[in-house]
Structures are given as structure tokens and as C-alpha cells.
Amino acid sequence: MQMNRKQSVNIITLFLVLVAGFTAASILAPKRTFSETENRTLLTLPVPDVESVLSGKFGERYEAYLADQFPGRDGWIALKTGAERAALRQDAKGVYFADDDYLIETHEGVFDVPQAQASATHLSAFCRALTSQEDAPNLSVMVVPNAVDILADKLPPFAAPFDEEEYLKTIQGLLPEGVWFDAGSVLRREAEAGRQIYYRTDHHWTTGAAFAVFREWARSRGLGEFAEADYNITQVSDTFTGTIAAKVAQTSVHDAIEIYEAKDASPIRVRVNETGEETDTIYVPDKLETRDQYAVYFGGNNAIVETRVLHREPKERRLLILKDSYAHCFAPFTFSCFDQVDLVDLRYFNRPLKELMEEKDYTDILVLYNAAGFAEDVSLAKLTGGA
Amino acid sequence: MVFSSLLFLFRFLPIVLVLYFAVPRKARNLILLLVSLFFYAWGEPVYVVLMAVSIVSSWLGGLAVDALRERGNERGAKWALILASGVGLALLGVFKYTDFVLDITSRVIGRQISPLGLALPIGISFYTFQTISYVADVYRGTAAVQKNIISYGAYVTMFPQLIAGPIVQYKTIDRQLRSRQESVEQFAEGVNRFIIGLGKKVLLANNAGVLWDTVRRMQGPIPALTAWLGLAAFTFQIYFDFSGYSDMAIGLGEMFGFRFLENFRYPYLSASVTEFWRRWHISLGTWFREYVYIPLGGNRAGLAKQIRNILVVWLLTGIWHGANFNFVIWGLYYGVILLAEKMVFARLLKRLPAWAKHLYTMFFVMIGWYIFSYNEIGSGMGYFLSLFGAGGLADRGSIYLLYNFAVLLIALILGSTELPARAGRALLARTEDSDWLCIALRGIFYAAVFIFSVAWLVDASFNPFLYFRF
Structure with missing residues (x-):
């Protein structure tokens, strides 16, 4: 189903708002060092050096850092669990x-x-x-x-x-x-x-x-x-x-x-x-x-x-x-x-x-x-x- | 870097979109090249060099082929083609197959040779095939030579298709590389396509993977129901994983004004194995037909040669997927089935009722996936026997898995058919007179898929990517 121009513009706007919104939120949100909910230390922004960049380790750590510091992390996990329970899953994440x-x-x-x-x-x-x-x-x-x-x-x-x-x-x-x-x-x-x-x-x-x-x-x-x-x-x-x-x-x-x-x-x-x-x-x-x-x-x-x-x-x-x-x-x-x-x-x-x-x-x-x-x-x- | 990651969605993509549309048209291929190199280097900083060698040598190869042909030097052009493809294939051979060859050699001579343990450069199987298709097409005269290394580099490295295809043949986007007109409508199509792909990968493939992971780790004989559930889960995982990735690639391409050819067309609806391979990873099948099967003489050099050609193509298809014995067997398995369908069962197949054709096809496709995933299965050969009842028919555990994943399985089955797309079209057809209703319907659907996908990515306990290894 081809979209006309008006529809296209709106869909693009929605997409860009979602992407830009989460991007901005994840940059601006205050960073936490510890998650009370998960009872563990969260990763902080890794500092790149030649060795870690070349080995790809910096990239890995940065991605883990993004997931750890994503704004509303607990809410996202709750949303996922809720969806799984709605799909009649009897267990999730080993529980x-x-x-x-x-x-x-x-x-x-x-x-x-x-x-x-x-x-x-x-x-x-x-x-x-x-x-x-x-x-x-x-x-x-x-x-x-x-x-x-x-x-x-x-x-x-x-x-x-x-x-x-x-x-x-x-x-x-x-x-x-x-x-x-x-x-x-x-x-x-x-x-x-x-x-x-x-x-x-x-x-x-x-x-x-x-x-x-x-x-x-x-x-x-x-x-x-x-x-x-x-x-x-x-x-x-x-x-x-x-x-x-x-x-x-x-x-x-x-x-x-x-x-x-x-x-x-x-x-x-x-x-x-x-x-x-x-x-x-x-x-x-x-x-x-x-x-x-x-x-x-x-x-x-x-x-x-x-x-x-x-x-x-x-x-x-x-x-x-x-x-x-x-x-x-x-x-x-x-x-x-x-x-x-x-x-x-x-x-x-x-x-x-x-x-x-x-x-x-x-x-x-x-x-x-x-x-x-x-x-x-x-x-x-x-x-x-x-x- | 992979598309289904927070890094891609909320760091890389926004920056690339801004850069790409901020610069004048002329500079857009350069931007694509640069961001693609960064995209690749993120996970594989060192192997960028390898890719650069492959790009420069095939680009020079194309220039040489073209220049020699201009002067009427056919022999020279042929040698340039062989040389340029040879460099690409040599790199692929060394980095992907050395240990496999060493392993075979040590078995043959009965002495252990220690493997080199080189890490497989991401996407090397994909971009090598693209560079070869380019030089071959210039040689045949089906594609014009690309004198601009930036445009050519952008073609090879273009991040949407760099690490997992589709394998884009140069001639299909030659004109788009030289002059393309990005449009609002095409960008919106791209957005739709990208989000659908993201949902297929993150919501369907990853969850199917959870079920497969549970089953494949089981030791010893397992009940047949459990074994088939596990295999079905893998069957769905690999489809939604790979076709989802292709959707994302095609969608991203559209955002930047490119049109890549389709890579999947509902393969699990096929009524024969031959048809399955016309609908599965289409860009790979096309590549082998154009650059191996037909050059070898195809079906025009007598029956014996045709059989040979088919087996060669399938042997290569097998080892393209991985340097391991099970991929050799997997490839030949399909070669033999396709030959049998062509030469023996063609008429018989036609007479079967539709359900029997589908059952037959899916049975052999699933057994194929068993061979394909052999190295990841805890009980190896035992799993095969379990499929046929060596571990009993069912137990409490299999019934638990069945109803625990029932909703997911139904979604996976429906998702493999055209029904969701048709239902969507029917729904939208009714709202044709109201733009806003149409926008609302689409908007809610895509936003929901996107937001749930983000939830799964934030809690990324399970986000493998299958075609990464090829």
C-alpha cells in the first residue's frame, strides 16, 4: 500500500521523533553508578585508548554502557516482562x-x-x-x-x-x-x-x-x-x-x-x-x-x-x-x-x-x-x- | 556494529542521517563511504585494512579490464579479471578456510597441524562476492566501469548491506550510485521496512532463539516432540533473523535513495525444495547462478555437465556458509535433493496435493537446518535419532515447552506467511479516504514494534546474530 505524501511525512516525523527523542534522553539523562533494583554496579563511560579501540574492546564496553545507562532501564525491563507474561510465557530469564x-x-x-x-x-x-x-x-x-x-x-x-x-x-x-x-x-x-x-x-x-x-x-x-x-x-x-x-x-x-x-x-x-x-x-x-x-x-x-x-x-x-x-x-x-x-x-x-x-x-x-x-x-x- | 542495537539506533543512525542530508548531493557517496568504514571499524578496527585491499584491487581490476577491452585485448582483459577476483578469493580463502584446510590435511596425513585461529573478518563473504560481481560485469560489458573510487568504495562498503547482504550486484545500483533522487515517499517506505525488519529480528528471531537454545543444550536422547519443537524454533529463528536483517538493509537503503533487490519471498510457503531456494537468500542464489553455474556451461552442455555444475554450485554454497564439514554436507544435501526433484520427482511432485507438497518441503528444509546447526547441538547425532523417536515421543518437558511458547509459535507461523501483510493491506484499504486514520493505524503499529524492540534491546540477555559469521 503506497503512502501519499502527507502520510509519508507523518510516518517519517514519528520515526525521527522516536529516534531523536531516545537519543537525546540517553545523552542527557543523569548517569547512575549503581542499580538498586538489580543490585549491581552499572558501567560508566569507558575511556578509549589505542589498545582497547584496536582490539574492539572499547566498542563492546561502550555498547554495554549504553544498555546499562539507558534512561528508564527498569521500566523497559518491566515492559518486556509484561509483554512476555501477556504472551502466556510461564517463565522468563530463568524465572x-x-x-x-x-x-x-x-x-x-x-x-x-x-x-x-x-x-x-x-x-x-x-x-x-x-x-x-x-x-x-x-x-x-x-x-x-x-x-x-x-x-x-x-x-x-x-x-x-x-x-x-x-x-x-x-x-x-x-x-x-x-x-x-x-x-x-x-x-x-x-x-x-x-x-x-x-x-x-x-x-x-x-x-x-x-x-x-x-x-x-x-x-x-x-x-x-x-x-x-x-x-x-x-x-x-x-x-x-x-x-x-x-x-x-x-x-x-x-x-x-x-x-x-x-x-x-x-x-x-x-x-x-x-x-x-x-x-x-x-x-x-x-x-x-x-x-x-x-x-x-x-x-x-x-x-x-x-x-x-x-x-x-x-x-x-x-x-x-x-x-x-x-x-x-x-x-x-x-x-x-x-x-x-x-x-x-x-x-x-x-x-x-x-x-x-x-x-x-x-x-x-x-x-x-x-x-x-x-x-x-x-x-x-x-x-x-x-x- | 549491528542494526539491532541501541548503539546503532540512538547513536550511529541519527548522526548518519544528519550528515547525509546536510551535505550537497555530490558529497553524499563520500559520506556513505566514511560512515560505512566507521560502521565496519567499530567491531573490526584492524580488518578494515583487509577490506580496503579488496576494494582497491577490484577497483583497479575493473579499470584494467575496461582499458584492455577498449584496446581489443580480450586475453589481457580476461587475465585482469582473473587476477582481480583472485585477490578477493585469496583473502577470503586465507581468512575463512585456512584452518579448515589444515584440519583436513592433518586428517589425511595423520599428523596434527596446529590451526592459525584467525578471527573471521565480518562480512568478508558478502563483500568479496560483491567485488567479484563488479569486475565480472565490467568484463562482460553488463556494467559500466566506475572510475570514481569514492563511489565504488561506497558501493562495496555501504553499511546497510555490508555485513549480511543482500549481496548487491553492482549493475543493479550503478545508476543510483551516479545520480539518485532521495524522496519523502521512499524514505517513509524505508522507515516502514526498517521497523518491520527490526521487529522480525528482535521480537521474533531472538525469542525463537530462546526456545532453540533451551532445546539444543539438552544432553542425551530427548523426546521427539521436544526435538521437533527445538528444530522448528531454529527454523524460524534463522528465517526471521536473516530476513529481518535484509528488511532493515533494504529499508535503510531506501532512506538513502537506493533500491536493493528483494532477498526473501516467504520461503516457508514453498511447495518444493527447488522453489524454496528461489525464495530464500535470493541474492546468493542469483550470484551463484550468474557467476558460477552459467559460466560453467549451465544446462547447455549436456546432462553430465549439468549435474556436475549443479553439484559444484551447491558444494560452494555449502562452504560459503562456513568452513566446516557440516556445511559441505549441507550444500551437497541440497544439491542432491534439487537434482532429484529436477530429474526424478518432477512429475510425481506435481500430482501431490498442496498440503503434502508443503509438508515434504518443510521436512527436508528442517532436516537441512539440523545439518546446518550441527556444531551447536549438545547431543550432535543423537539429536537426529531423537527426531525420529529414539528418546520417546513426548514427556512433561515437551508439553511444557509447547504451551509455554504456544503464542510465540503461532506468531512465528503466521509471520512466515503473507497473512499479516495482506491483513494490513486490507485494513489500510478501508481507511483510504481518511489520511489521518491511515496515519494513526500505521503510526501506532510501527511505534509499538519499535518501542517493544527497544525494550528487548535494553534487556539484551539474548541477542545473537546468526549471519554475522559468514
Whole structure:
């Protein structure tokens, strides 16, 4: 259909307005250095030099910079997700739009790759070496299943993600007898009983879920009996919009964060990343004002956090938790049973682990990861002295 | 640089439009040449030199051919043609095929020769073919010699078609290079065409690619339904990717007053494989016919020679697409099917009902795409067996994929037919008496496609470009 002159002029005008408008906006819009929504640093204007221009690297960086700094970036991503949902897509960007407003990561391609196997092998070698020592510390391994496994009944019909249970069984099979703690069974039972296990918008488990697992773990390891009534439970936020929501730029659903404080808690002294300063709490309330509210625990990821618990009668036990961020809401529960609880994140911890363990003479070691994080974590090689 | 990027849309294009229309007519080819060199150099700063060598040598070749023919020196002209094409082909050979040849050699002599690992210069297969067509046409006298290196350079490097075609033959735009009249109507047509192409690439091809990517990464035998869904997704991805890119190229050409020939005509509506290749990547098929098949004697030198010529053309078509064994097989696969259609099944095919012809065509085209994408499939040969049931018929996963991508698949199927274009024409025909209704309809449609495309580009988690590698 040929357009006449009037139509042509108008179509051209529309096109030029769109192109010029976005061009001007993307030049003039103020630049951001950090995206709260995506919780990551945004690229800034790269500076060209002869080497980067000739290798084409400058070009690549400039294009990535344009996409990062495009005005209204969050809105564009939300528009795209909206369009995908309107087209009846059940998942986008590795996230299922599940029942009950849950956003659940698919973890596609995480478990059926060599890295997942390597993670299991490193852990197994570490555990075997440790348990074969004389007066070996008590060792527990907890790899917590993700929402895609525990909340399988909320997934879209026919969704067939990789079976995490299969992977967890492989890990269990590689470990020495009595080391594995089956967090999955506890969580499934609790989920059935109506407890919220995961945040709807974030990849972490709730403090309540961590408590339920702690209770069973403490019982099985002879650390004592604990009940929900022993804690003051405070909701510190009802505006939490987590990392998964950020991925698909969804802003309509919010989670609540509850913290559990033992009624008879002993005072603590917390030291982060081996600095001189000590504080008397693990909570960083400022983080509730940011996007990543889960960082209210310990302020987020750190290489090492050492906590001394000043019990009136010392427990004579010291715990090392080798962990990812799933341990952040779990660790405070352990303060009731130990004089010292140290959290080490191998992704950031660069001293030899052996050195730390000799220094501190731990009586107990807990390995606590979420399944997907564990499968993907290349830093587990540090368990066996590598990387 | 690719068209489907924020960089192109909101940096390069506005600057080029301003520059191009700000300078007097005489300087426009120079502007085109300069911005095209920049366009190319953005991703491949070093290989610009290679392209310059190719341009200068073929331009000199054209001058020499013309001068020698003027003096009646046919032999000399022929040698000039061979020399000029030889330079282009040598560059193409070294940069695209060295490692492939080394690989074959090491297999034959049974000793490992380490590959050179040269990065493939973007668009080299396209621009080399354009330079050869120019010298050959001057030699045959079907195109006039271009004495102005700026105009000639603008022809070879012209950024709309530089990196992924269509392969523009010099003679088809000779006159436009010398004197063209940009017009409002043509520019508007170009805008329409460009936005349609952008939408095909970003909204349809990239999303089909997401489905294909999911399936091709699967290991081991997979259910037949999953395997066919994946292959269908690739079938659509490569069509919308490449034809979308051609649409954008043609549209941009129109904005600058050029008319390139069509490169695709609804190939998936074909009723035979022969017809498919008349509708798919038309500029490549035409090139091989004009510069290989016919010079070899075509079908006028007896049956045996014709068969040879057809197989030569398809072998070359295969390796033009990539320096790998699967492309050799892919090319010969089509050579054999086309021969069979021509010599054996011609009458049988005619008698089949229409649906059977389409089914037959799409089956062989899709199997062709399987061979084509062989190197990217996790389970390689196993995938082929999966297509025929080695991994069962269907499972939960295949049903999930089917309904998760149902709307997209319907859009892809409809988009491969003439229906959307016809519906659009019918709708616009009804609004003929009202310019404003017509403008509103078009405006809303194109603005929506453009804005959704930008949304996908901003969140560019998946924006590959298939024909980039050729």
C-alpha cells in the first residue's frame, strides 16, 4: 500500500521523533553508578585508548554502557516482562511465574554440568580428609534445596526442571557416614504444615524456615531442644523486593522479613573481615532502607565474620560455618550453643582455610549452602587447598 | 556494529542521517563511504585494512579490464579479471578456510597441524562476492566501469548491506550510485521496512532463539516432540533473523535513495525444495547462478555437465556458509535433493496435493537446518535419532515447552506467511479516504514494534546474530 505524501511525512516525523527523542534522553539523562533494583554496579563511560579501540574492546564496553545507562532501564525491563507474561510465557530469564505470587528460579543448566560435579567432589574430599583425622571436629553438611524443588507444586503445569533431589543424593553418597543433614525433608514437612519457606521475590529462605531446620539439626546433634516460643519474633520489614523480582523487574509483590531473637540471648561481640572493630549485633538496620534488605543480616556477604558469644557458663564449643548467604539467617540460632561462631564465605576468603582452622581449633564444622549456589560455586576448590 | 542495537539506533543512525542530508548531493557517496568504514571499524578496527585491499584491487581490476577491452585485448582483459577476483578469493580463502584446510590435511596425513585461529573478518563473504560481481560485469560489458573510487568504495562498503547482504550486484545500483533522487515517499517506505525488519529480528528471531537454545543444550536422547519443537524454533529463528536483517538493509537503503533487490519471498510457503531456494537468500542464489553455474556451461552442455555444475554450485554454497564439514554436507544435501526433484520427482511432485507438497518441503528444509546447526547441538547425532523417536515421543518437558511458547509459535507461523501483510493491506484499504486514520493505524503499529524492540534491546540477555559469521 503506497503512502501519499502527507502520510509519508507523518510516518517519517514519528520515526525521527522516536529516534531523536531516545537519543537525546540517553545523552542527557543523569548517569547512575549503581542499580538498586538489580543490585549491581552499572558501567560508566569507558575511556578509549589505542589498545582497547584496536582490539574492539572499547566498542563492546561502550555498547554495554549504553544498555546499562539507558534512561528508564527498569521500566523497559518491566515492559518486556509484561509483554512476555501477556504472551502466556510461564517463565522468563530463568524465572517461573509460579502460583501464589511466587517467583521461582528454574536453575536450568546448573546441576547437569561438570561444575556441579566438581563442587560435590571438592566437598567430599574435604570431608573425608577431615573425618579421618584424630580427634576430628563434629562435621555437618547441609545443602538446602531451592524453591524450585520444595515448592514444586506451585510451578506452572508440566514444568519439568532438573530434579535437585537427584543431585543432593549424589552429594550425600560421596560423603562419610553421618555427616549429611537432610534439610530438604524438614522443609517439605514444614511447607506442608503451612510455613512460608522462601521469600516470594528473593532466592533466600525465610528466617522461619532456617529456624525449623536449626531445631531439627540441633536435636539430631544433641545441642538441645528449641521451640519458637523461646524467641521474640519481630517483623522488621514488609517492603522487601528481592533479587528474583529485580531480574524480571517486578515491583508489585513485597515480602516481609522476620527476625528471631532468643529471649535468653547472651551478649555477643562481632568482628567483620578481621578488622579491629567489634560490634554487639549482627543486624545492620540501614540495609532495610536499600533494595537488598536480606543484607540486614551481617550487612551482606563478607569474607569472614567472627562472633564471640559471652555465655555465663561457657559451652566449650566453637563452630565454623563454611557457607553462602543461606547461612546468614541461620547462624544467629547457633549462638545459643557455642562460645564462638565464625562464618567463612569461600568466595571472598583468601587466606588458607587450614591456617584458620588450626588457629581457632574448632570443635564443630558446618557446611551450609543452597543447592544451586553450591553447584555453581567455583570457590569450593579452596576446600581442598586449590584455587 | 549491528542494526539491532541501541548503539546503532540512538547513536550511529541519527548522526548518519544528519550528515547525509546536510551535505550537497555530490558529497553524499563520500559520506556513505566514511560512515560505512566507521560502521565496519567499530567491531573490526584492524580488518578494515583487509577490506580496503579488496576494494582497491577490484577497483583497479575493473579499470584494467575496461582499458584492455577498449584496446581489443580480450586475453589481457580476461587475465585482469582473473587476477582481480583472485585477490578477493585469496583473502577470503586465507581468512575463512585456512584452518579448515589444515584440519583436513592433518586428517589425511595423520599428523596434527596446529590451526592459525584467525578471527573471521565480518562480512568478508558478502563483500568479496560483491567485488567479484563488479569486475565480472565490467568484463562482460553488463556494467559500466566506475572510475570514481569514492563511489565504488561506497558501493562495496555501504553499511546497510555490508555485513549480511543482500549481496548487491553492482549493475543493479550503478545508476543510483551516479545520480539518485532521495524522496519523502521512499524514505517513509524505508522507515516502514526498517521497523518491520527490526521487529522480525528482535521480537521474533531472538525469542525463537530462546526456545532453540533451551532445546539444543539438552544432553542425551530427548523426546521427539521436544526435538521437533527445538528444530522448528531454529527454523524460524534463522528465517526471521536473516530476513529481518535484509528488511532493515533494504529499508535503510531506501532512506538513502537506493533500491536493493528483494532477498526473501516467504520461503516457508514453498511447495518444493527447488522453489524454496528461489525464495530464500535470493541474492546468493542469483550470484551463484550468474557467476558460477552459467559460466560453467549451465544446462547447455549436456546432462553430465549439468549435474556436475549443479553439484559444484551447491558444494560452494555449502562452504560459503562456513568452513566446516557440516556445511559441505549441507550444500551437497541440497544439491542432491534439487537434482532429484529436477530429474526424478518432477512429475510425481506435481500430482501431490498442496498440503503434502508443503509438508515434504518443510521436512527436508528442517532436516537441512539440523545439518546446518550441527556444531551447536549438545547431543550432535543423537539429536537426529531423537527426531525420529529414539528418546520417546513426548514427556512433561515437551508439553511444557509447547504451551509455554504456544503464542510465540503461532506468531512465528503466521509471520512466515503473507497473512499479516495482506491483513494490513486490507485494513489500510478501508481507511483510504481518511489520511489521518491511515496515519494513526500505521503510526501506532510501527511505534509499538519499535518501542517493544527497544525494550528487548535494553534487556539484551539474548541477542545473537546468526549471519554475522559468514
